[in-house]
Amino acid sequence: MLWIIFMLLLFISSMEMLTQNRWKKQASAGLLENCTGCVLCSEDNGCITCHHRLFLLIWRDGIRQYGMCVHTCPPGYFGVRGLEVNRCTKCRSPSCESCFSRDFCMKCKDKFYLHKGQCFRQCPPSTAAQPGTRECQETCEPGPWSEWSACTHKGRTCGCKWGLETRVREVAGAAKEEGAVCPALLETRRCRMRKHCPGGEHRTA
Secondary structure: OHHHHHHHHHHHHHHHHHHHHHHHHHHHHHHHHOOOOEEEEEOOOEEEEEOOOOEEEEEEEOOEEEEEEEOOOOOOEEEEOOOOOOEEEEOOOOOEEEEEEOOEEEEEOOOOEEEOOEEEOOOOOOEEEEOOOOEEEEEOOEOOOOOOOOOEEOOEOOOOOEEEEEEEOOEOOOOOOOOOEOOOOEEEEEEEOOOOOOOOOOOOO
């Protein structure tokens, strides 16, 4: 009698272990689908740590926080490598599509213009919007025009009926930034020569 009871208990215990092992395999299979690249993974929160070449991306869905291991960080994030874990950190500005650091944007989202690491709907003063690059480019602030020069033709102030005169203006303040958009700094116009050269109109020096 005792032998029958012992065998029955052994059979029940074996069935329980088989059921538990089957459940663990099913849970592990489902978990592995969401834990690609993970070193440690939680069924509720996804990846906790990643392989050393990957970045840990964490986002929130309501009150739930979920982790995922990625090769490159998605738009709006930048990668920060650390001794223990590499993380995808979100750009501070919501109008920034990609950033070099939390506060320095490299590319803005549509309808925004980039200027010195920040995104603007309208370019700041002394800059001009460049639709092709979606950037604000520095513009020059020139000073007043000079007086018109003497009327000359091929470097001479006499000889022909018509010549050219020029005027210039300089950029006020510090030297303009490289690549800055500047208005015209030199103008020329046709003018009438007022005197003939001694000895004839076409005499050369």
